[in-house]
Amino acid sequence: MKASPEAQRRLLDLQAVDTALAQLAHRRKSLPELAEIDTVSRELSALEDERVRAQVAVDDLDRDISRFEKDIEQVRLRKDKDQARLDAGGALREIEGLQHELATLNRRQSELEDSELELMEQRETAEQALSEVKQRLDAAAERRGAAEQRRDEAYADITKEQEFKNSSRGPLAADLPADLVSLYDKIRLDSGLGAALFQAGRCGGCRIELYGADLARVKAAEPDDVVRCEECRRIMVRTKESGL
Structure with a gap:
């Protein structure tokens, strides 16, 4: 799947909103x-x-x-x-x-x-x-x-x-590519987290550090490639903070 780097970065904003909503739901129950x-x-x-x-x-x-x-x-x-x-x-x-x-x-x-x-x-x-x-x-x-x-x-x-x-979630999701949001929502509903920042060679979702071929795959991916973690299958969003 392809999506612009900006769209992928804004996916983190969407995830932040969804994380806050999940925390509120947990707070309501507990x-x-x-x-x-x-x-x-x-x-x-x-x-x-x-x-x-x-x-x-x-x-x-x-x-x-x-x-x-x-x-x-x-x-x-x-x-x-x-x-x-x-x-x-x-x-x-x-x-x-x-x-x-x-x-x-x-x-x-x-x-x-x-x-x-x-x-x-x-x-x-x-x-x-x-x-x-x-x-x-x-x-x-x-x-x-x-x-x-x-x-x-x-x-x-x-x-x-x-x-x-x-x-705030509605307009944010509506402004992103529908197929990207669909994939993100499917992953999020399965695992609670659909997208996470890739930083210092580590998936922000499962916190596993990538080495060798796995890290090379991420480095070799085009900026508009939607990269997923081989371990947790979450979308790994690459930004300037990723250190690639």
């Missing part, structure tokens, strides 16, 4: 915020599981406390009924029976209230644990939100730079 968001998201998932377990513990205690309250209320109603019958008077046997039942109900009420108090203390501890995990959830969600905002700001900066680079 923002530290992305790793942070992933880490915090996994933390949030674990905290949400913990919150659910803490909420279930509170709900279970609430249900048990409610059951005890109903039982206590039933005992109170039964006591009020027996007390009313006792106050109304009656046969001695009936009065003794009511007194015995009231004593039994008092013991039962005391036992239920002690059990309820113990559950209420457990609920206080469970509610505190739930409150703590909710606070940790809120803090983690805030950290993720802040990281997402930084990510979005970085994305906006990267997009702006990409748009600027792409706006």
Whole structure:
């Protein structure tokens, strides 16, 4: 393939733009915020599981406390009924029976209230644990939100730079021979680098130094010959800096 030395030199300008675009694409995929968001998201998932377990513990205690309250209320109603019958008077046997039942109900009420108090203390501890995990959830969600905002700001900066680079790439590529750009793009898409400066006997793409026949081939090539590296197949652009 033939191309003027100037066209080949400007191919390096095109490569510089494409290298910058590749770096921007890599930067977009490797923002530290992305790793942070992933880490915090996994933390949030674990905290949400913990919150659910803490909420279930509170709900279970609430249900048990409610059951005890109903039982206590039933005992109170039964006591009020027996007390009313006792106050109304009656046969001695009936009065003794009511007194015995009231004593039994008092013991039962005391036992239920002690059990309820113990559950209420457990609920206080469970509610505190739930409150703590909710606070940790809120803090983690805030950290993720802040990281997402930084990510979005970085994305906006990267997009702006990409748009600027792409706006300069189009006219630059359009001003070069189509067959040269086609070859360059094919190599670049395969290896990430389509053209590199040949300098001090070394390919700027694979950094291998040429000797003997390989170096002689490059030296013997016409200025408008498009020379490629035998090792990496990239276009080796010769300029005054090449030392040939």
